[in-house]
Amino acid sequence: MKVPVGGRLVVAWALLVGITVLYLWIDHSVDNGVVLFASTFVTVAAICLACVKVRIIMREFMEVRGAPVFLCRITDLWVALIAVALLGTYFGGKGVA
Numbered sequence: 001m002k003v004p005v006g007g008r009l010v011v012a013w014a015l016l017v018g019i020t021v022l023y024l025w026i027d028h029s030v031d032n033g034v035v036l037f038a039s040t041f042v043t044v045a046a047i048c049l050a051c052v053k054v055r056i057i058m059r060e061f062m063e064v065r066g067a068p069v070f071l072c073r074i075t076d077l078w079v080a081l082i083a084v085a086l087l088g089t090y091f092g093g094k095g096v097a
Contacts, residue, residue: 012060016053023049043090051083 023046030039058075059065065072 009060012056015056019049019053040094044087047083047086047090051079054082055079 026045027042030042055076058079059072064075
């Protein structure tokens with residue numbers, strides 16, 4: 001079934017909202033309400049969910065979907081490199097501390 005372009009954008013927007021709500025639920029479920037602390041699970045989840053959101057935004061709203069295959073692969077590689085860099089920085093800093 002082919003979804004019209006307007007419908008694709010609504011689905012993409014709904015996914016972005018759902019991912020945001022999922023992150024808020026994860027963050028709220030870990031917070032004990034008394035003392036704020038950095039949770040590894042929440043940090044990794046936030047980075048991964050942010051990367052998924054960036055990929056959806058690039059594909060649907062920046063119209064990379066219709067671009068040449070090379071550009072699609074380069075943008076996917078960029079998102080993966082940013083995820084690795086952020087996670088590496090987090091775990092590297094945590095290891096030093």
